[in-house]
Amino acid sequence: MSRKEELLAELDRCVLEMEDDTVTGVAQEYVDAGYDAYEGITEGLSKGMEKAGQLYEEEEYFVPELLICSDAMYNGLDVLKPHLKASTDQGSKCPVIIGVVEGDTHDIGKNLVKIMMDTAGFEVYDLGRDVAVEAFVEKAKEVGHGIICMSTLMTTTMGNMSRVIESLKEQGLRDRFGVMVGGGPLSKSFADKIGADLYTANAAEAAKESKNLADKIANS
């Protein structure tokens, strides 16, 4: 194994094993050696985060573990990102607008989805929590196309998801966006009922499935 491969494996391991301090030094050594930063992200940090997501799906890891893994990933990204070469072909990233709908502040689930979306290579615009219908639509106008991803943990605020979809239709934006929803009280049938394109039950699945949704949008 070359030194580069060793360091990539170490970046991967640091994220997976929650080494959120150690990762910084490893990432620094990696860029100091002149290795490609983009590869450091895709073949190192992201690999580790994907494995963490897998363990989360398999109920080996839970929210606390996944949060620390993500701290490690972002610490590594802080070191690698300034070294990304402008000419690197990173493909066109699909934009994702994400937020917890109006009236709800439960954002752990949303944040986990954001982390997994970052990992999966999307351009994520995080609107935060308690996000007004208008704020989703305004951002959609600005971004132009991509995926709108909404979550809520409460039944009282689920209705705001369909308000966003209706508003997208009124503004003539619906065809340019895939809409995905998730959260405790939701189900596929609810997603179908309000005309969303995708429902997923957890953060790891959300990131995987949204890749398919992004392909569908790109090909439509």
Next chain:
Amino acid sequence: MDYETLKREAEKYPDTMTNAERMKAYAMGQEVDRIPFTLAAGDSLVHLYGYTLGQLRRSLDVQFDVAERTKAEFCGGGMIASTNLSLRGVGEALGSVCVYPEDGLDYITDHVLKDYDMLDELVFDPETNPFLQGKIAHARAVRERMGGKCMVMTGGAGPMTTAIAIRKPELLMRDMIRDKKNVHRLLDFSVQCTLRWIEYNCKEFGVVPVGLTDPATSGNLIGERMFQEFSKPHMQDLLDGIRKITGVNPGIHICGKTKHIWKDLKDLGFAFFSVDNCEDLAEVKAALGDTMRISGNVPPTTVLRNGTIDDVIESVKECLIKGSDSPCGYSLAVGCQVPLGTPRENLEAYIYAARRYGRGAQKGKLCRGLYEEGLV
């Protein structure tokens, strides 16, 4: 079934016992008119009577009106004086900032505990805390209006849930890996606050029933290992404390996944467990039914709020088939809180199905209604 038919059919199955008669007889192992069930507190049904949640919070008149109407229409228990601190009360009393939307559920916008150095300075004093005194004043006003003939109930949240009302959940989740010692300090403090509240209520009102919920301990947030390490020992302290103060083992509702901790709930000695609809009631019965009363678990959102009358009836039947012969007793319930905006006809369908298929209920036996309708 359409709503008109439901209304006609429902008339064939009236209650023949009062709630109190039924509860007493069922607990003694006698056959009762129908399966005991719980449906909803007034705040879930407030929309049916044209009020907002804000109006309900602010006005005693509205609270009495909703309680009386839900008692008449949906077998409610009538007005009670509740001082339950629920999920966020301890946090709010300590200084976490809560907002109360006019027609939505309250939520915390700012958690008080930014740094564990602050923990020793947080004071939970029921005697002097304005938020807590407000709860007591409200209970007194309700009781006074009912001429003293009113049940007072209290309660709060489990250690984990109280802790995330004091410290931001994402920080606490990280602390569970990085700062375990302080997590234990916070969980211990959470338990002491809740016990202090229960003790104070018993001093004010005599021994009162205690209800507990603990959504933050569910498998949706933390796994079995962390439950054992953090939640369970402090939950044990809470239970021991409640037993010492009231002489009674409390019950608990935990939202979300719990299968991995059923054995622990048994060890801890809960008297009663209300299970979320994401778990299988037959499995709950097999695991816990011989030591505690169980209840559940009609899906609140997909069935009760968004389903049809027939969906609700089918779900109630399934619950009764799976749960009604649980050895230590069973009550029909919704898997979690009844959602705001649940249509009247679905609530009526739930009651109709409970009365029809759950008729002739007796602890440890499948309801007579299930046999007579050929369902078992």
